[in-house]
Amino acid sequence: MDMKNSSPRRTFFTQASAGVALLALAPGVRLVDLALARAQDEPASAAQRWGLLVDVDRCVSGCDACVSACNTEHGLGDSERPQTDAQWIRKVDLVDHNTGRQLSLPLMCQHCEEPPCVDVCPTGASFRRADGIVLVDKHTCIGCRYCMMACPYKARSFIHEDLTGQKTHAPRGKGAVESCTLCVHRVDRDESPACVEACTDAGREALVFGDINDRNDPLATQLAETTTRELRADLKLNTAVRYRGL
Amino acid sequence: MMKSAYFQSVSSSRGYWLISAIAGVITLAGLIGAEHMESAGHWVTGMSNQVVWGVPHVFAIFLIVAASGALNTASIASVFARDDYKPLARLSALLAIALLSGGLAVLVLDLGRPDRLIVAMTHYNFKSIFAWNIFLYIGFMFIVGIYLWMMFEPRMNRFTARVGTAAFIWRLVLTTGTGSIFGFLVAREAFDSAVMAPLFIVMSLSFGTALTLLIGMLIFWINGATMDPALAQKLRRLLGFFVIGVAYLVAVDHLTKLYVTGHHQLEQFILVDGGIYTLLFWGVQILLGTVVPAILLLLPRFCQRGYLIAAALLVVVGALTQVYVLIIGGQVFPLELFPGYSVTSTFYDGVIADYTPSLAELALGMGGMGLAVLVTLIGVRILPFVPVQMTGKNQD
Numbered sequence: 267m268d269m270k271n272s273s274p275r276r277t278f279f280t281q282a283s284a285g286v287a288l289l290a291l292a293p294g295v296r297l298v299d300l301a302l303a304r305a306q307d308e309p310a311s312a313a314q315r316w317g318l319l320v321d322v323d324r325c326v327s328g329c330d331a332c333v334s335a336c337n338t339e340h341g342l343g344d345s346e347r348p349q350t351d352a353q354w355i356r357k358v359d360l361v362d363h364n365t366g367r368q369l370s371l372p373l374m375c376q377h378c379e380e381p382p383c384v385d386v387c388p389t390g391a392s393f394r395r396a397d398g399i400v401l402v403d404k405h406t407c408i409g410c411r412y413c414m415m416a417c418p419y420k421a422r423s424f425i426h427e428d429l430t431g432q433k434t435h436a437p438r439g440k441g442a443v444e445s446c447t448l449c450v451h452r453v454d455r456d457e458s459p460a461c462v463e464a465c466t467d468a469g470r471e472a473l474v475f476g477d478i479n480d481r482n483d484p485l486a487t488q489l490a491e492t493t494t495r496e497l498r499a500d501l502k503l504n505t506a507v508r509y510r511g512l
Numbered sequence: 513m514m515k516s517a518y519f520q521s522v523s524s525s526r527g528y529w530l531i532s533a534i535a536g537v538i539t540l541a542g543l544i545g546a547e548h549m550e551s552a553g554h555w556v557t558g559m560s561n562q563v564v565w566g567v568p569h570v571f572a573i574f575l576i577v578a579a580s581g582a583l584n585t586a587s588i589a590s591v592f593a594r595d596d597y598k599p600l601a602r603l604s605a606l607l608a609i610a611l612l613s614g615g616l617a618v619l620v621l622d623l624g625r626p627d628r629l630i631v632a633m634t635h636y637n638f639k640s641i642f643a644w645n646i647f648l649y650i651g652f653m654f655i656v657g658i659y660l661w662m663m664f665e666p667r668m669n670r671f672t673a674r675v676g677t678a679a680f681i682w683r684l685v686l687t688t689g690t691g692s693i694f695g696f697l698v699a700r701e702a703f704d705s706a707v708m709a710p711l712f713i714v715m716s717l718s719f720g721t722a723l724t725l726l727i728g729m730l731i732f733w734i735n736g737a738t739m740d741p742a743l744a745q746k747l748r749r750l751l752g753f754f755v756i757g758v759a760y761l762v763a764v765d766h767l768t769k770l771y772v773t774g775h776h777q778l779e780q781f782i783l784v785d786g787g788i789y790t791l792l793f794w795g796v797q798i799l800l801g802t803v804v805p806a807i808l809l810l811l812p813r814f815c816q817r818g819y820l821i822a823a824a825l826l827v828v829v830g831a832l833t834q835v836y837v838l839i840i841g842g843q844v845f846p847l848e849l850f851p852g853y854s855v856t857s858t859f860y861d862g863v864i865a866d867y868t869p870s871l872a873e874l875a876l877g878m879g880g881m882g883l884a885v886l887v888t889l890i891g892v893r894i895l896p897f898v899p900v901q902m903t904g905k906n907q908d
Contacts, residue, residue, distance in 0.1 A: 387640055
């Protein structure tokens with residue numbers, strides 16, 4: 267038999283065997299995940315609400331693994347003009363005026379339930395997906411920047427120059443506004459956002475991602491068990507990003 | 513009732529073409545600036561992710577606010593039945609359209625994607641004040657156009673008062689909408705205030721009257737005439753009261769914020785140690801743009817034309833400065849996300865942002881002014897907008 271013809275078949279059987287072995291080894295974990303995943307052509311559901319928990323006590327000043335991962339994942343570059351460079355996630359260092367306590371935390375789009383950016387967008391380009399992820403439709407954004415004026419978290423960036431080498435999963439372009447997508451392309455593949463993965467890989471585990479609506483989800487469990495707070499809680503936006511230890 | 517025969521179009525003259533050429537060059541410079549900004553990207557401006565609305569917005573908001581105020585004279589004539597203001601009614605309506613055109617042109621050309629204007633016209637989010645304003649602006653153009661038709665067409669003159677009343681109500685709503693663009697920005701303490709809507713209405717009365725006086729006098733000068741001194745004096749007093757009205761609401765805005773402890777740092781920045789913004793606020797907006805013109809406009813000893821022109825010019829300079837301090841000063845002051853903490857980040861959290869307007873964006877902003885004058889000049893050349901009895905020639 268021709269090796270060229272037999273190779274794909276052999277690969278198929280190898281992968282299939284591995285798949286069966288995996289299912290046999292960890293049936294509980296994987297089968298539950300597969301049951302939760304939705305097909306690519308299935309719309310996002312309000313049954314889920316994706317969110318993040320930031321454990322400020324675990325976040326370390328000087329560590330920017332989450333920022334680097336985000337920049338790599340979405341092709342955010344450095345134009346040597348920091349005032350106009352896009353930043354979807356940034357590290358913020360805090361010092362308590364009264365006690366001198368030092369904190370460090372990541373700050374990104376808070377994926378509000380009532381997003382001011384969505385309210386003010388004249389064309390509806392800023393929108394909130396059924397599962398709570400706040401996004402910008404790059405085809406209908408006219409670059410008016412009203413959403414940037416309205417965002418309480420300064421989470422959005424305007425693209426001030428021509429871009430090259432964009433990623434197919436992160437369409438970006440001059441003249442439009444963008445912000446953290448909660449790695450929607452990864453979430454739709456049942457993966458965690460790049461920042462969460464990087465934080466875990468760095469051994470910090472300061473970021474927990476999950477479904478706020480699912481009581482069995484580790485995120486929902488932690489939110490239920492500990493005291494967390496949302497930034498600018500006075501605005502009552504019900505953010506999907508919560509902070510512990512702040 | 514003022515009849516069509518009492519008005520004339522502006523004839524061709526060296527002055528007409530000179531002013532048209534100047535306005536044309538300024539407009540062209542604006543277009544070049546806009547083209548540069550769009551092809552290179554907004555990094556060639558002073559704007560950044562910290563200061564997202566720059567000088568083009570200052571000019572655009574000034575022109576849009578002034579546009580609704582420019583309709584004052586026509587409104588006084590039609591709505592409040594003051595016949596002595598009728599000679600300027602047509603010109604005031606033309607100015608309203610011209611100033612709005614200039615402001616909207618700047619606003620559109622400052623967009624990140626001005627090529628997507630059609631998207632803005634076909635996709636609406638009706639919760640957005642911006643979307644409301646698109647309707648308010650287009651509606652204003654339309655209603656003032658009808659208003660002019662009623663004034664121009666003798667058979668329709670009987671409807672002038674009714675359409676004038678509709679236009680008057682519309683312009684009040686329009687300026688409320690423009691003020692609310694800022695007033696509804698709950699995230700930014702410099703803007704989040706119910707005072708913004710009435711403040712913008714009074715600003716429109718002041719800015720619009722000042723520009724009606726200045727551009728009106730310019731048109732009369734081009735036509736070899738002068739504005740009726742009696743009417744000029746009435747507008748002078750009116751402008752004086754409007755300037756005081758703006759100052760009152762500015763004071764209310766700041767006093768309200770001073771009462772709230774959480775806003776003290778913002779007020780400290782604008783009023784005391786904000787560098788260029790404090791200097792602009794006290795030196796230009798308050799002293800040169802409010803106190804001096806109020807004295808020139810309200811004290812009888814300064815009733816000469818020269819003082820009136822100087823006062824109106826100072827009101828315009830003060831107005832542009834006021835909008836600059838409001839829009840730019842309100843953005844350079846950092847958002848307070850973590851009360852009780854000092855904040856540092858790579859995204860300029862916790863620090864006063866830098867902003868220096870570039871030539872391209874200044875040109876775009878000025879281009880809007882040039883376009884407004886150009887539209888006015890074209891209008892007065894092709895249609896009888898200028899009252900004959902005010903020209904000093906062809907007295908009827």
